[in-house]
Amino acid sequence: MVLEPVPGARCDSESYYYCYSFDRELEQEWTWTERYPRQPEIKAYLDHVADRFDLRRDIRFSTTVTGARADADGRGWTVSVQEGTDLHCRFLVTAVGCLSAANVPDLPGLETFAGRWFHTGRWPHEGVDVTGRQVGVVGTGSTGIQAIPVLAREAAHLTVLQRTPNYSVPARNGPLSEAESRSYKADYADIRAVQAASANGHPFVVNPQSALEVDAAERDGVYRAAWERGGLRFRASYRDLLADEEANETASEFVRDRIREIVRDPETAARLLPHDHGFATKRPPIDTGYFETYNRDDVTLVDVRADPVEAVVPEGLRLRSGAVHELDDIVFATGFDALTGPLLRLDPTGPDGTSLRSAWWDGPRTYLGLAVSGFPNLFTITGPFSPSVLTNMPSSIEQHVDWIAGCLAHLRATGADRIEADPGAEQAWGEHNREAADATLLPRAATSWYLGANVPGKPSVFMPYAGGFARYAGTCADVARDGYRGFRLGHRRAVA
Ligand code: NAP
Helix, strand or coil: CEECCCCCCECCCCCCCCCCCCCHHHHHHCCCCECCCEHHHHHHHHHHHHHHCCCHHHCCCCCCEEEEEECCCCCCEEEEECCCCCEEECCEEECCCCCCCECCCCCCCHHHCCCEEEEHHHCCCCCEECCCCEEEEECCCHHHHHHHHHHHHHCCEEEEEECCCCCCEECCCCECCHHHHHHHHHCHHHHHHHHHCCCCCCCCCCCCCCCCCCCHHHHHHHHHHHHHHCCHHHHHHCCCCCCCHHHHHHHHHHHHHHHHHHCCCHHHHHHHCCCCCCCCCCCCCEECCHHHHCCCCCEEEEECCCCCEEEEECCEEEECCCCEEECCEEEECCCECCCHHHHHHHCCECCCCCEHHHHCCCCCCCECCCECCCCCCEEECCCCCCCHHHCCHHHHHHHHHHHHHHHHHHHHHHCEEEEEECHHHHHHHHHHHHHHHHCCCHHHCCCCHHHCCCCCCCCCCCCCCCCCHHHHHHHHHHHHHCCCCCEEEEECCCCC
């Protein structure tokens, strides 16, 4: 069977809110078929939105932007594209995504591999058939955890090369009934209000109790109900799961117990137990039959923390010990150069010739995750130091788009043609980000891509804003209300 798109790829926010909220009719006319739809259904939705709002005439497809440089007066940008001539614009808005720069491990010998290799973020559009093949997967993040059960069903044998064991909660995916669709459509006003007031853009109210103020039996009941319901909502079981180590440990141990229960071979189960970080301090995956997959005779789990992958050889992967895993296909589910990577690959250059790469040599600096000092008239949708990947992404994207649209309208109305983040405001925002992250357990997960730890040599900076979506959106609204506090606005002088 041809696996297209990436095996197991689905959203992990639920469909009824992993979508736009800006149009009431759109909400009512589109009906999702599953709790977590596959990529083709999400693409069909985006196609529908593009057609419904007649967006295609404003989009140039199949165009690769290779660079952007600011005009010397900071009042415009020249954008270079691979296919055709340069473009010029007054304002440049990047929407390059947080997780779009693939992170392929720099392993010697990759070019000598006799089989096929893939990175999940660059999966061939025509799909891949692994039927009857010896397949190796490197990586057990959200992508690996989604892909492994599907690959195991199709391949002759699957070898999972695991560096850091991960927590995962069952997704409990399934079709949405007509009654369920009717119900969310009827409730949209309330759902959107809960999302807007939330810490992460999900329409769940977090249990206001501490995990430590109830007895073990009651807590176990709450976790069991959350496990049965499935999905990221598990995190909402208690208010302090991401703020208090002891509280977090109760959830971590609950998930470890489920792993011990599901995986029949005790040695394999032990290897799968996360031990170096707390539940959800790295981005928590949700799965369909992930831990159960290790009960198959044709699946092998290899600990590459103890014995790291050292090289690719023509037959497969060679570990430090010298052991070679013979493979026909290698699937790198090794994640992304997150948040900064997509912007640095674009590497815009400011009016004084400074590149973003040199401005960010020791880590990102932004004001509100929306703008960078030294780079006037540039807006970065879901940039570093905005809530982005800690939230339901459509919520964060819409909030940024609305804010930028409001800002551009303000500039036009006031005759301004230049806007730039003030370096002092940017520095204060960076400090506030650090404080917000340090108030949580998130920076303690040493191998987290939130910190850039997955990319060798990347500066260690906690990149998403951890102060909460509602608080952040409030700050952005206040900044606008205060006449774009922290930004310098420039007006072109009238020509005499
Ligand atoms: P990831 O979370 O960064 O996981 C990458 C995996 O590869 C980790 O297990 C990592 O191990 C391992 N790895 C990286 N380099 C390695 C090497 N040289 N040798 C051995 N192992 C190596 O990436 P991802 O799974 O693609 O997920 C990224 C994010 O995308 C998610 O956290 C989520 O935000 C998003 N996502 C969402 C969905 C969804 O909506 N359902 C699905 C997939 C992804 P270490 O942990 O030791 O670094």
